[in-house]
Amino acid sequence: MEPSSELSNRNQFLTTPLCQSTGACTRLRDALVQYGFAVLKVSARNSELFRRCARRFEHTFFRALPAATKERLRHFDSSGGLKGWNRPSAAKEVFRVPENCKAALEASVWPPSLRGRRLARDAQSARRRLWQLASACLRAVPRSPAVDEPSSPSPFDIFFYANDPENLLAEDVANLSPHVDPGLLTLVPVAATPGLALRCPGAGPRGLRWCKVEEDMQLEPYRHVVVFPGVALGLLAPATVHMVYKKPGCARVSLVYELRRRLRLWLLLASFRLLNALVLRTSFSPDEHWQALEVAHSWVFGFGHLTWEWEPCIALRGVLHPGIFATFYAVLQLLGADSALAVAYGPRLMQGLAASAADLAVYRVASSLLGARAAAWALAVQLGSWFHFYCLPRTYSSSAEAVLGALALELWLRRPDGALVGSSHRPAALLLGSLCVALRPTAAVYWAAMVLYEVQSTLLSSSGKLSGRVLRLVCDLLAPGLLISVVVLAASTLLDSIYYGAWVLVTWNFARFNLLHDGGALYGSHPWHWYATEGLAVTLGTFLPFFLAGAWLCCRGVGGLERLRGALVASATSLAVLSLASHKEYRFLLPFLPLASLLAGVGLERAEAACARRSKGGEGRRALVLIVFGPQLVAALFFSLVHQRGPEAVMAHLRLQPPGPEGAFFLTPCHATPLHAFLHQNVPLHFLDCSPGHGSLRDRFFERPLPMLAELFPSAEHPPSSGEAPPEGSPVEPCLQSRYKVQGMALPEVAVVWGSLISREEAVGAWLEANGFELEALLEDGVWTEGPYGLETWPTFRIYRRKAHLTE
Numbered sequence: 001m002e003p004s005s006e007l008s009n010r011n012q013f014l015t016t017p018l019c020q021s022t023g024a025c026t027r028l029r030d031a032l033v034q035y036g037f038a039v040l041k042v043s044a045r046n047s048e049l050f051r052r053c054a055r056r057f058e059h060t061f062f063r064a065l066p067a068a069t070k071e072r073l074r075h076f077d078s079s080g081g082l083k084g085w086n087r088p089s090a091a092k093e094v095f096r097v098p099e100n101c102k103a104a105l106e107a108s109v110w111p112p113s114l115r116g117r118r119l120a121r122d123a124q125s126a127r128r129r130l131w132q133l134a135s136a137c138l139r140a141v142p143r144s145p146a147v148d149e150p151s152s153p154s155p156f157d158i159f160f161y162a163n164d165p166e167n168l169l170a171e172d173v174a175n176l177s178p179h180v181d182p183g184l185l186t187l188v189p190v191a192a193t194p195g196l197a198l199r200c201p202g203a204g205p206r207g208l209r210w211c212k213v214e215e216d217m218q219l220e221p222y223r224h225v226v227v228f229p230g231v232a233l234g235l236l237a238p239a240t241v242h243m244v245y246k247k248p249g250c251a252r253v254s255l256v257y258e259l260r261r262r263l264r265l266w267l268l269l270a271s272f273r274l275l276n277a278l279v280l281r282t283s284f285s286p287d288e289h290w291q292a293l294e295v296a297h298s299w300v301f302g303f304g305h306l307t308w309e310w311e312p313c314i315a316l317r318g319v320l321h322p323g324i325f326a327t328f329y330a331v332l333q334l335l336g337a338d339s340a341l342a343v344a345y346g347p348r349l350m351q352g353l354a355a356s357a358a359d360l361a362v363y364r365v366a367s368s369l370l371g372a373r374a375a376a377w378a379l380a381v382q383l384g385s386w387f388h389f390y391c392l393p394r395t396y397s398s399s400a401e402a403v404l405g406a407l408a409l410e411l412w413l414r415r416p417d418g419a420l421v422g423s424s425h426r427p428a429a430l431l432l433g434s435l436c437v438a439l440r441p442t443a444a445v446y447w448a449a450m451v452l453y454e455v456q457s458t459l460l461s462s463s464g465k466l467s468g469r470v471l472r473l474v475c476d477l478l479a480p481g482l483l484i485s486v487v488v489l490a491a492s493t494l495l496d497s498i499y500y501g502a503w504v505l506v507t508w509n510f511a512r513f514n515l516l517h518d519g520g521a522l523y524g525s526h527p528w529h530w531y532a533t534e535g536l537a538v539t540l541g542t543f544l545p546f547f548l549a550g551a552w553l554c555c556r557g558v559g560g561l562e563r564l565r566g567a568l569v570a571s572a573t574s575l576a577v578l579s580l581a582s583h584k585e586y587r588f589l590l591p592f593l594p595l596a597s598l599l600a601g602v603g604l605e606r607a608e609a610a611c612a613r614r615s616k617g618g619e620g621r622r623a624l625v626l627i628v629f630g631p632q633l634v635a636a637l638f639f640s641l642v643h644q645r646g647p648e649a650v651m652a653h654l655r656l657q658p659p660g661p662e663g664a665f666f667l668t669p670c671h672a673t674p675l676h677a678f679l680h681q682n683v684p685l686h687f688l689d690c691s692p693g694h695g696s697l698r699d700r701f702f703e704r705p706l707p708m709l710a711e712l713f714p715s716a717e718h719p720p721s722s723g724e725a726p727p728e729g730s731p732v733e734p735c736l737q738s739r740y741k742v743q744g745m746a747l748p749e750v751a752v753v754w755g756s757l758i759s760r761e762e763a764v765g766a767w768l769e770a771n772g773f774e775l776e777a778l779l780e781d782g783v784w785t786e787g788p789y790g791l792e793t794w795p796t797f798r799i800y801r802r803k804a805h806l807t808e
Contacts, residue, residue, distance in 0.1 A: 265363070269356040272383060277345075277352035277393040280640050282782075283647040284391065285587055286671035291317060292395040293347055293677035296326035300333060304676040308691040313735035315504040316513055318496050320438050321397045325350075340655050340680040351400070352393040358406035359383060362594050365410050366601055369560030373608070378601025381546075382594065386635035387539040391587055398590040401436045401443055406594040408432035412450070413563055427480040434488035436591070441507040443591065445577045449570035451481060457566070520583030522692045530584050531575050536596075539589050541635060542628045543600040546607060550599025553606075561602060567595050604628070646781030646797045650752055651678035653777050653799060659683050664750035665712075667757065667764075668797070669788050670698040686745070691736050702788040705757065705764050713771075714744045747771055747802065755781075755796030756789055773800035 283289075290307055298304025299322070309316040325347045332338040332346065362382045367375035382388060392399055411429035433450075436443035454477060458469050489507070497503045513519040540547055554561040554568050571592045578588060604624070611620025650673050654664065663684030666673060670690030679685070690696040701708040751773055758765045781795040 262360075266356060266360050269359045269383075270353055273352035273356040273359070273393060274349055276355075276389055277348045280348065280390075280393060281648055282640055282643055282645045283673075284394065284644065285396070285585065288394045288396055289674040289677060290671050291397070292322050292325055293344075294675055295322040296324075296329055296347075297343065297677040297680075299326045300329040301338075301676075301680075301682075303682050305685075307671075308736055311735050312500045312502065312504075314513075315496070315500050315506055315509050318438060318492060318506045319499045320435075320492055320495065321400060323495075324400075325395065338680070340678075343680045344651070344655075344674075344678045347395050348393055351395050354400070354403045355388075355392040358392070358403040358594060361406040361410040362597050365413060366598050369413065369563050370598070370602055371560075371605075374601045374605040376601075377604040377608070378598050380629070381543055381600045381604065382597040384629045384632050385539075385543065385593065385597065386541060386632045386639065387586070387590075388593065389636040390639045391590055396587055396590070397439045398587045401440050402590040402594060404432045404436050404439070405443070405446075405591045408436070409567055409594065412567075426477055427484060430481040430484050431488065434485045437485075437507070438488060438492040440591075441510045442574070442578060442588075444507070446570045446574040446591070449573040450566055451477065453566040453569050514581050514583070518582050519692065520581055523583055525582040526584040528579050531579055531589065535584065535586060535589050539586055539593065540596060540600070542631050543596070546603030546628075547596050547600040549603035549606060550601070553602060554599060561599075564595065564598060568599075571595055643782040644785060646779050646795070647673040648678070649779045650797050650799065653779065654679055654750070655681075657776075657801075659748070659750040662746065662749040664752060665748040666752045667701070668752060668754045670696065672754070673752070673797075684748070686748070698788070702757070705761050706767065709764070709767055711744065713747050749802055750776075751800040753798045753800060754787065755798055756787055756792055758798060760789065768800055772802045772804065774803055775799070776801045 290305070291309070294304050295306060295310065295317075298306055308314065328347060328350060329338065329343065332342055359379065359382050363375055363379045366378035370378070392402065408429040411425040411432065414425040430447070430451075433443070433447040437447065455473055458473050459466070461469065493503075493505060496506050536547075537544055550561070551568060554564050557565065575589075575592065578584070607624055608621055611624050614620055615623075655678075658679065658681045661683060663686065666685070666687040668687070670688055675685050675687070688696075688698040688701050690698040697708075751768065753764070753768070755778075775798060777799040779797045779799070781797060784791060784793050785795045786792075787795060
């Protein structure tokens, strides 16, 4: 019988003439086939769900049997386990009554949720019980002529499940169950399994036909496709490994479809992140501009400002991160495409493309370890997170670390055949991890914890001899990891030393300043528990309870989540070390949020199933989406379009009406706006310096603005004074003496003034008017902000231009 290509789902398969044949044994086989469909979709990638399927099938099957049959069996104990089912006589006793088989068939219709009561954790025991059931069923079925016909497929045929649909050309299967004669087996295309198409030579581009397995076929393994045979062939046999094999001479399996599918997904994600980058019109932390774009602009175009961290005597910053944007600027300059807009926003678009790679990595890890539904939720969390939308496309080193960390996590969990449950890609993962450390030295804690957890897990495992495990650790992880780390960090140190003109170790300087001297406290202090009590709550928002649920399941090792336990332990260790420093910021949590997306995806999958049980028609799911993602959308739009939009609005105004040779002066909080990288005009731009070590020029100005204005812009009769403040004992103070002097200068053409300064100090407004400045623009900065006078509401920037330079 030639099968129809119209088999589009499980019900259609079960209504074919094959499955409608009479007889108790046939109906039982139908029930097992139907159960096989359910297991095919979930079991191979999720061991916990596999165990649930196993026990659920036993429980529902035996519960459906008549009481008299149960009494005769005496093999069904109170826990629902199986005893003695490997004896054909016991199997025939149950399968002899047609009503029993009918009840079994009805009981095997699975509900939408496969989550039954809590089940045993012993995967081997579950496999053994079901293998006994499958073996008993197989022995109880007679070898009928209808089954012997190669053109008439039986329920004991092999079912395929392929990751790359439409790419099975002519595949054959080996490692068949010893209970079945290979001559009786055929390859059955099962359309009910998602993403499957079986093609044989001569069947046409989309034709389906049966391919018979011959006993003397020479089969070779092919690693990109996974096959799960039917239950009766040993799907659940612990000692049987079933793979797809390729017969010599047949057309090779094409990976074009899989590559195209991944490319389409990445293009969608890239489009989203590019739109995300274009939507951003606000500022968050000054490091987005002053430690990346401003530095790169200075290197490539020859004008820009380097903050105190880049002084050779301090050397707190490495050249790797701004070097990425310097390369981008150099390419723009070479092509003659270095317009002001390209220089200002091109790096953000580039970071947005990189962020889409992190999104794809999160989805691939989730789909391989957690299942399709959890993967969909994890990707929704990754894309729907307000903090990701607000920060991930920005040019922070933390954003770059988050991208590299997500890619490294995917490689860390990947094995040679492409599935994410092995270790052959660990060296590549450690290469990306070493780059994370070169970008931000604090990443060293995370990756050291990851490696130590893997060492501990391997040494305590029960697979193989201890000597073999140690040898595998050394050869596969420790030796290549040490070599890669040394090479990457040595190269980074060499680049830093060349730039600073002396041998420097930026990683040590960074750790000494932030941990030993707690120098970051200059920019604000927070309690030790801030990351746990406030940081995660703010960055995750409505995802927090689902993240906590996923983290709890991960700690318990439920299903594929146990593969993420090492990353969870490493993240907790790294956050504990970061909590030792007084200065903490929300953006420092960015590298840990991809893992949070994975765990929150699991929590949302569980919540979706609970809503489906308690509501009808998808109302619960819609309510869940609205409650969880609605506030995230509102926060993403508010912080990306409204909150602190003044800095970029100021630079956009100056790009349209640039200052002349006399330049501009920013009488604002330190680093409140971008500088040369957002203007791209070689004109003098000055601001109130806030280098550590002395009372900063910014603080002194806002305490006594008029005297400081007299020092900044003296008349010819009053020469400038140094205005030095007494030292504060900072470890960097001797290096920054030149930055503490107030250099007198001529009046600028443009003055950008913090709005509350004018409202609080009327004398400053009078000074501006007396020196010929007129208000040109009043730009709002959002609803609230932390200004030099504390928390301010409805803050503004005021742009003044001298009368002689006002445009008509």
